[in-house]
Amino acid sequence: MKCQITESGYLHIPAEIAQQYFTTGAVIALLKGKELLIMPVNYVGAGGLILKYRNAKGDRSVLLSELLPEDVDYGMRDVQWDEEALALRIPLYIT
Template sequence: MDVAFQMRGAGQVVIVDAAATGAAPGTVFQVPGAELAELPPLQGLHTHSFRWDHAIAFARWALGDDCPTDITVFLIEAQCVDFGADLSEPVQAGMDAVIERIEADYFAPLRPPGADDVSVEFSADGDLRLDSALAASRFPSDAVAAVLRGDDLWLIPLRGPRSGGLLLKQRNPKGDRSVLVREVLQGRSVAGPRSASWDDQQKALCIALGVPPESRR
């Protein structure tokens, strides 16, 4: 039921749920819009049997005109529904496919375009500072991995905090971010601005630690 109330006033809603149709575990289904128009009745419904279609039906009843009309549902065939069971490999693969689809179709268009060549700044304390546009376009989850390769520092976006790595912290209301990379730098003194470029093949930001931009003029 909480899902129904969280839908209030949203422009778009994407629901991801498990399915038990007998298909191979990890199979992904996208529910056709016609099925969303024919939802089950709410009479006699118990909270323990509340499914995605009940959530939509309840939202339409409870929210009225505030219920979104643009709703997409992805269902992933489950392999095991035992309490506390981990995701199986095929179901995890299905989840990954849905995440990539949602990222490409729903999140990516909302983000500002990221420039290929940018500038970042290191503080004397070992903080790496990114402006808000760079952080939003390239590191939307605020979770990153930092890897030193020769004279370059690579900043790799992760899916979220559960993936481990480092967290970008918001520095100001504008949305600029910073992350402590002092240990990754292994004692290098790199305070000041540095040139960086986005590598599409590596899907990572490459920061040149060698010569500062102003020294090249």
Template sequence: MSAEPVTIRIRGGGLYMSAVVCDRYFAGVEAVVLLRPDDDVIVLPVRHAAAGGYLLKRRNAAGDRVVFAPEFFHSHGLGDDVNGEFAAHWDDNRAALVVSIH
């Protein structure tokens, strides 16, 4: 997949992705796992619903999605004061979308 950067929005405990980003990296995926091993947020697709994770909820008819995970963001120092757009890219080695929080 392309490492072309995309934009992800974080606001109010939610991670917002456009339909284009979801179609490119998470087509057919209904849930994701969020990790924060360093300053980045790692978004991993969950291929089987029974595996758990956070739901990719549809926001509108255009297919934009939100991952609502306030407890994740708060526990990793990204409380309600984090509100903005962040660069993200696909990392083939991690098989995940990496959101740069700097």
């Protein structure tokens, strides 16, 4: 699975990932060490960050610029779903 962090501070999530893990359209984002954790919110009324539609295919975006460290690596990266944390794990730095 791959996602992209853009230079403008957006996380782009492909439709396949969004439809499987983020069906409500809202997420919580946390920094944990050198990773970003993206967790689904049970319903939009609970708060969180809104996932916006990018295209008709269903790709989604969420603005994270205020949360990202200044030295984050932008671009595509491999991501993993963490069943224990119920979160998408996204490395902030490309190695």
